[in-house]
Structure formats: C-alpha cells, structure tokens
Amino acid sequence: MKLPGFTYHRPESLDETLSLLAELGDDAKVLAGGQSLLPVLALRMSSVAHLIDIGRVAGLDRIDRNGDGIAVGARVRHAEVEHDPAVAKAAPLVSAAMPLVGHRAIRNRGTTCGSLAHADPSAELPAVALALDARLVVRSRSGERLVPAGEFFQGVFTTDLAETELLTGVRFPPWPAGAGWSVRELSRRHGDFAIAGLAAVLDLDRDGAVESAALSFFGVAGVPRRVAEAEQVLLGERPGAALFEEAGQIVAKALEPPEDLHGSSAYRKHVAGVLTRRCLKEAAERAGAGR
Missing domain, CATH: 3.30.465.10 (Uridine Diphospho-n-acetylenolpyruvylglucosamine Reductase; domain 3)
Incomplete structure (x- = not known):
C-alpha cells in the first residue's frame, strides 16, 4: 500500500531539525528508523502533513x-x-x-x-x-x-x-556492581509484541540480601508498569523460591491487565506472576555469579 502524501524534509543539523519542529508543530512527524511510523502510515492508520527525516543529523549516531x-x-x-x-x-x-x-x-x-x-x-x-x-x-x-x-x-x-x-x-545509569538482570516475555511468535513481559533487576549487598529491586512489566497496562509492592517485599531478604513466590503473588494481585484477542486479563495476570518468579531466579543467579 502506498503512503499518504506529505512534504518530506531532510535536515542536516539539530538546529535545523528543531526549527522545523517549532515551525510545523503537530503537522510534522520525525522519522529515524521508520520501523514503527512507516507501517502505520502505509496502513492509513495515521497521516502526516510533514515528515522530518533525521537520518543525516550529525551527533545523534553515537x-x-x-x-x-x-x-x-x-x-x-x-x-x-x-x-x-x-x-x-x-x-x-x-x-x-x-x-x-x-x-x-x-x-x-x-x-x-x-x-x-x-x-x-x-x-x-x-x-x-x-x-x-x-x-x-x-x-x-x-x-x-x-x-x-x-x-x-x-x-x-x-x-x-x-x-x-x-x-x-x-x-x-552506571550498572551496580552486585546486580543481576533478566528480561523475559510471552508472545505468540518470536518477534511479536508481548502478551506480557518483565524486565527485572536485583541488586544484592555484600551479605547476599536484596539491596534494591526493579520489576518493570510490559504488555499489561497502557504504560510500562513497576510493581512497587512486590519490589518492597524483596528488600533486605535473601533470594529464594519462597520469596519469589510471594513477590509473584503480589504482582498477580496488583496488576489489572487489559483483555484482547491475544489473552484475557486473568491470563496476563497469571503470566506476570510466573515471569516474576522466573526472572527473579535468573537475576539472583546472575547477581551471585558476579560477586
């Protein structure tokens, strides 16, 4: 399908780009890689009067x-x-x-x-x-x-x-010396957007207890969502299956995911709890290995 008509701009500098944005306002969209914007335009799910391609703007490629x-x-x-x-x-x-x-x-x-x-x-x-x-x-x-x-x-x-x-x-920011990480998702096929996913960081102190934790979910709300209640229950505790199970239960209760053709709200809540346990186990193992 052909793209809808628009005026194409290809600025050479950041100043030129910012001037175009100031002049054109909401009539313009910025093009970098185009892997999200161009399909949306091609499917006529959106239109734009001006397209600003930043592919030649110096200093943004580092x-x-x-x-x-x-x-x-x-x-x-x-x-x-x-x-x-x-x-x-x-x-x-x-x-x-x-x-x-x-x-x-x-x-x-x-x-x-x-x-x-x-x-x-x-x-x-x-x-x-x-x-x-x-x-x-x-x-x-x-x-x-x-x-x-x-x-x-x-x-x-x-x-x-x-x-x-x-x-x-x-x-x-700088990576904490005692931190482990894990990122997992459930999707219909590799490369599809996630039905539910989790990016987790677990930082252990010198005694092996949890010093800080981050549980950041995607595919379960209108924005990426951290579950502070589950993060809090981990603090000061030693990593283990029982602790991770408790965190997973808190996550499943705290989230209210949307429902669509790919999964019900209850299914996404269950998946989020399972991902919590698996990601925390993996993050804890990496944190321990890095000590």
Missing part, C-alpha cells in the same frame, strides 16, 4: 560510554546497541532485551530512541528504561531537559514530548 553509564543517540540502531560490547558490560539488561525486539531486519533499521518515543506499551525498551531509571534527553529551540523514564511514558503511544521537541538520546 553510543557514548563514561562514568555516568551509557548514552544512546536518537539515530543509533537496535543492532548497534545489541552488539556493542561496552553496552553489554555497562547496561547488560539493555543488551539482553535487544534480541526480543522484532526481527533482525527490524533491528537493523529501527532505533532505540524511536521505540521509546513510539511508546508502545507492549514493547520491551520502555520497560527496560523504566527498570533502570533511565533519563531521556529532550531538546527544543528553548533548550534541553532530562525526563525520568517514569515521567516520560504517559499512555498508549503517548509521551511527555511536546510537538516542538525531539528525543535526542537516552541515558542509562
């Missing part, structure tokens, strides 16, 4: 590594993040989630920041960003602001981005 963790620019492809050894070391949960994102062809074109800006509640990367307390770098002609992941995602395909703003990057 993965920066420093003491503050990892920063991923708006033009960086999923595949680049997936295979970057520095990301695997400094943000292993991000690397672990990448093979679950679509198929290889999609990861070769799609961008990490594009997935975050698209804000599909069944996508992996928004939940990963929430689990890691990532900060999203937002720019406009008025300046730059850093938005915590917990404030960025506001609803289905809805974010804190204003019409005149561009998501220029995402910053993942």
